[in-house]
Amino acid sequence: MIEEMYVKNFVLIKEARISLKPGMNVFSGETGTGKSLLIGAISLLVGRAAQTQWIRAGETEAIIEASLDLSKNSQARLWLKNNDYPLEGSVLILRRILNQEGKNKVYINGIQSTIKQLATLTDLLFDLTGQFEQQKLLKEGMAGEILDLAASQWKIKAKMDFNEALRQYQQAYGNYKEMLLKKETALENLTQKEERVDFLRYQISEIKNAKLETDDEDIGLETEKSRVKNASQLLAWCQTFEELLYTQDASIISSLESRALSLDRLGAGDASLRNIKKEIEEALNHLHEVHQLSFQFGSSIDLDPSRLDQIESRLFELQKIKKKYGGSLSDAKKKLIQLEGELNLLSHTEIQLQELDKNLEITLHEIKILGAELSRLRNITARSMEEKINKQLKELAMVGARFRVVIESLDGKESSHFTKNGLDVVCFLFSANQGMKEAQLSRVASGGELSRILLAIKTALLFDEEPLSCLFDEIDTGIGGGVAEIVGRKLKQISRIHQVLCVTHSPQVAALADHHYVIHKTPDKHTTKTHISILEGIKAREEEIARMLTGIEITDKAKAHAQEMLSFSENK
Incomplete structure (x- = not known):
């Protein structure tokens, strides 16, 4: 339930903070004041496109921005928990920001989110109901969506729950489509x-003939290539190093050995000299190791001029x-494995096609069985829906009207129709009238009739849901008088379970409200502001309903009529 709305810089609304209440809330105002702006603002909070x-x-x-109380909505609380959004107590804050660059920012309890998650x-x-929803009612496929919504909400005595039957069917259908795609690919592969x-x-032969060894063979060859290209210089360096360490007169090693021996004669008992001799001996050992490495490196140098050609x-x-x-x-190497796998697959294409055809036949049989169960459940739901909606239509003063749900099964047709x-x-x-032939809604229902049909459908469905905020944008369009009062009563009935927000031009509907808000606009220098305020007290409500009855000039007779309407609604 919405507890508070905050709207800033939205069309004609400079800034408004509106406290909303449980029950039936109506919004009225003169034509052009922007009565539907609040509904438009809320539509942005449900993820609709912005301009x-x-x-x-x-x-x-x-x-x-909207603050909502989720204390009675367990599904919303569970969704927030499953999607890692914080929830303190039962308060939810939704916020959407539009900017001139067309970018939107969405926040759910202070956490930046996406339009998809918001929706x-x-x-x-x-639950939004308005002229847009009336047109959606006429769209192809919408009847099926509404019937399935009813089937998923209403408890039907059957072996299988509708939601579970639909889940199993969609899983089988998904498998079937996946196998069809595999078959299409296999047939293309077979052709080529x-x-x-x-x-x-x-390709396989080319990679195999390369006789790839280690993954870094090329790196090793690059190192060897550099060595072979500089073989003469490297060998000369090794020989010079050999002479420096060993063979020349006063070589490094012979000189160090001689110095070490002289220390034995000069200071056998001197601890400092012994330490120096020890360090010289360790240096000699290290030089011997370096010499060994240099010797091995020099021995590995290949002076064969053909080796460079082999490496390159x-x-x-x-x-x-x-x-x-x-x-x-x-x-x-990985590509070789992939190519060999593809070659193996192509080699077994005919066998694969046979297996796919067999599995397709099995899955198609499963789809038909599950589809038949869905059809059975839909037919049960359809009869119940007809009964409920026809009852609602009678209550909405459409006594001779008949509403019927027709289900045509595609079983027996090609699977491509599924x-x-x-x-x-x-x-x-x-x-609409007794004796008239039934036809599709788009052909026979007027605007006022569509409003009442939509309201009848909503009423039948809404009573099986957790409490919602139900928005009705001029649901009373095209009707008036006694019918408008009946529509108002229906909205009042819905408001006993759900919070109702209704934009109306009908005094009959407004008189039945628990809370009445008036919308008016005032000029502000070069712009216009829209204001929304709640009517406090019976006199304020009488004044607004009298205006709705007569227009600009409010007569005593209109006031008396408004007083009578409010008094009558309080007794209902």
Whole structure:
């Protein structure tokens, strides 16, 4: 339930903070005051598309914020918990910011979120009804969605729950579609098989003939290439190093050994000299090790001039393999495994197609069984829906009207006609008067009739949901007098379970409200401001309802009528 709305720089609203209450809340005002702005603001909080022209002229951004009480909405609380959004007590804060660049910011309890997540959450919190929803009612596929919503909410005596039946069907349908895609790919592979097989074999042969060893063979060869190119200079360096350490007169090692021996003669009992001798001996040991490494390195140098050609030839071959098959020798080895797997798959295409056809037949049989169960559950729901909606239509002063749900099964037709929701095409038929033939809503229902049909559907469905904030934007369009009063009573009935927010031009509807808000606009220098305020006290309400009855000039007779209407509504 919405407890408070905050709107800033939204169309004509400069800034408004509105406290909303349980029960039936109505909003009225003269034509052009922007009665639907609050509903429009809330529609942004349910994730609907925004337009930059909705930002008040001269401002850079618009802010829409709502505080909601979730104490009676367990589904919304569970969604927040499952999606890691904080919830202190039962208060939810939704916030959406629009800016001139067309970018939106969305916050759920202070955490920045996405439009998609906002829409998913608010689907558990709001139900919007207006002229847009009336047109949606006429769209192809909408009848099926409404019937399935009823089937998922109403408890039907059956072996299988509708939601579970739909889940199993959609899983089987998904498997079927996946297998069809695999079959299509296999058939394409079969068509191009010979050409592809030859190409795969060529690539596999090319990689295998390269006889790839380690993943870093090319790095080792680059090192060896540098050594071979500088072989003469490296060998000369090793020989010079050998002479410096050992063979020349006064070599480093012979000189150090001589110095060490002289220390024995000069200071055998001197501890400091012994330490110096020890360090010299350790240095000699290290030099011997360095000499050994230098000797081994020099011995490994290949002076064969043909070796450089061999290395460069091998590096050229490896570079070609790397360039064609992934960028590295490791990637080329992985590519070889992939190519061999594809070749093996192509070699078994005919067998794969046979297995796919067999599995497709099994899954199609499963789809038909599950689809038939869905059809059965839908037919049960359809009869119950007809009964409930026809009852509602009678209560809405459409005594001779008939509403019927027609379900055409696609079973027996080609599987390409099947949909992700089953084997059924659902259509709503309507007749406004007794004796008239039923036809599709789009052909026979007027605007006022559509309003009442939509209200009847909403009433039938809403009573089986957790408490929502139900928004009705001029649901009374095209009706008046006694029918408008009946619509008001229906909204009042809904408000016993759900919070109702209703924009209305009908005094009959407004008189039945628990809380009445008036919307008016005033000029402000070069712009116009819209204000929303609650009517406090019976006199204020009488004045507004009298205005709704007569227009600008409020007569005593209109006031008396308004007083009578309010008195009558209090006794209902």
